Amino acid sequence: MKKRKPAKTLNLILTGVGGQGNVMASRVLAGMLVDAGYVVTIGETFGMSQRGGSVMSHLRVSPDEVKSPQIPAWGADVIVALEPLEALRVLGVYGNPDVCVLSNTRPVYPIGVITGELGYPSREIIMEKFSLLAASAWMIDATDAGVRLGNPVLSNIVMIGALAETGLLPFNRGMFAKEIKKTLPPDKLSLNMKAFDEGRAMIRQESVALKNL
């Protein structure tokens, strides 16, 4: 797939729930893009406020200028969600008719849903909302892929692989391999590459494609 080379700033929001590896994923993406010569900003929140709560990273890829670590409202170009409800939540603040969404299918239920005080929208409703609020959307079962590979937290790498395949961000497999070598111990590299490839394959085979709605 042809890579989009951003002439202007590209705004990506990576969202999920505390503990899903969101911060690690955004730093891997940013690391690759800095090496590719872009001026990258990541805005993150982590700490106690995120225990069990929503976690969002704002990744901004600019050809030339340091951007605000917070993306303005309605300003996302791409939303990558490790949890589907969080994709919907982010669309409600940062969405716009041109946004693209890549979401994991696996829900993490909020406590209010577990206690029975609140409801969680069905997968069909979430997909319908994606189709109304995004220009294109992909939903893949990244957590299951992670579990198959031995650890559900690999779902973040599966999502990065899937993102590479969509061509929404200017990076490829080689750049990813180089980036993870900087931080991961050598014995973890092949498993992470497998997770990355699994994500790419899932986009190629995706049967529930909502693309180009």
Next chain:
Amino acid sequence: MNKLLSPDKSTVLFLGNEAIARGALEAGLAVATGYPGTPSSEVIESLAGVAARRNLYVEWSVNEKVALEVAAAASFSGLRAMAVMKQNGVNVASDFLLHLIASGTRGGLVLVSCEDPGALSSVNEGESRYFARMLEMPLLEPADFQEAKDLTKWAFELSEEIRNVVMLRSVTRMSHASGNVVCAKLPTKSRRAKFEYDGPVMDSQTGPMISTPVVAKHRLHQEKLKTVEALFEKSPFNRYSGPAKPKLLVVTSSVCFLYVREALSMLGLERDVGILKLATTWPLPPRLLERNLQRAEKILVVEEVLPFLEENVKVLASAMAGRIGVKTFFGKYDGTLPAAGELNPDIVARAIGGIMKVKPKTPPASYLAEVKKAAALIPAREQTFCAGCPHRASFWNIRRAIALDGREGFVCGDIGCYSMAALSPATGYNTMPTLHSMGSGTGLAGGFAKLSAFGLDKPVMAVCGDSTFYHAVIPALINAQHNRADITFIVLDNAGTAMTGFQPHPGLPVSALKETVPAVDIACVCRGIGAKVAVADPFDIDGTSKILTDYLAEKGSVKVLILRQACALSPEKKGKKTFNVRVNEELCLGDACGCNRLCTRVFRCPALTWDSARKKAVVDEVICAGCGVCVSICPQNAIVKAQGNM
């Protein structure tokens, strides 16, 4: 290679806090100290990671005041040193700071305060910038990642120029954001420590390091501030950008500069509005302000939380009104910007748009209508203790003991992840009605316990974490013991400073530098002051509840219970399960059970969910941490556990 040691001229993605650490290394830092606190912790953590290679001494100190004292000793001995803390840490350090500024310093000494506008990870919105003015200390505020590094480096030079401490202030959106930084050279030479003290009393470089004679030294310090002002006039970190005569001049500092620039681009006003970005925010350089305030009639000051910059700019503007004319100011005083909470590009765009009569663009109305419909379907995601968190078990025990005791006992809270018991009351089973600063829970409990003569006759408890115990609880505990306050004091010992990322504390046999050090035992400290002490595992629900119930019934003074169980996210536990837990569906009676869904409605573990179609409890294996506590709470014994992989 550790990226903090990246070579000269390389471009690296640094967290704001790593950029500060790198700046300190480029300045030839020798000693770094701090107490963990979001959003400051990564400065010390990243320095500890390169300490051996850069010959640094790095420590996690017991609290912020001691951190500054340890750093000051290095400065008095001619070394460059840095003390790092979050905003309210400066309050803790402030008594020493007042006296330190009066005595002066020698080697460059920088106080780094990483603040949390909007209280994303705090229970206050404290502002340490006012300390700069109150204690007369130069203040620097970086506006991007490169500046975070470069200003830190310059802060050490400035400190040595005036022989006094310099404060560098960051905020969450700088400290915990990342961006490109171009590195400069790391020095190759290091200094030797030498402490001289037999010179004249007024010579801070050779004489004793004391704050007296007070008034004479105060005057001397105020003269030095004139030097600071002169240096600030020429600082390249203060910059004007925009047209020569803008319709509106925005004066700003810190990450707010990036918000202003973003807002102008959102509004398409880059050619109409000018930005004066200040990195040296106290004392303000008057001539620079005069040159720039002349540019426009309307001036907006953009900053987070209190109107510190606005006040200081207005004081200067009123003094120079004869030369620059009368200005119309916008900011927090007139309500153009909110005086609480953090800012973002949207809030700034609305403020500038309001003055300039321009509206930011929004998606079409049809899209916004769909957004509104979707929003109604999105359940809130409230904060909660993680799956496997020992605090959930501890509060379950506390709740049980209070219920059995029957006198409406309550808990005074403290600072840590367990603060969530107060912030989101159902998480702590509605047992914890107070929450203030570190150590205050125990002080308050001691106070409540003395009110029985006035008719307040409820059992009083206090909780604190292991790191908090050392930081600020010990004086309050001694006070309670000495004044015979009848309190049940519970230490939620999860084996590290868990909330901020498992930094070691004095209770552990390891230092920031991973050296083996003597552990100071909490039980021994409590026994040493004469308190009764028990130690239990909060996952043992029956054993722990029994001790607590006995404690509540027992009249007397301070009773201590140390609840020991490591944090579920700790490196030794993460990814491993003590037990594999599942629900035996044949035994689970669902809605027909008399418990009214105690497991999912009340216990509130994110891994123990409710299948509303099948009306059964279900363990989500992906989320479950395998602590096995829920096995103890099911009245039907329908939750079962088998040995896991730990």
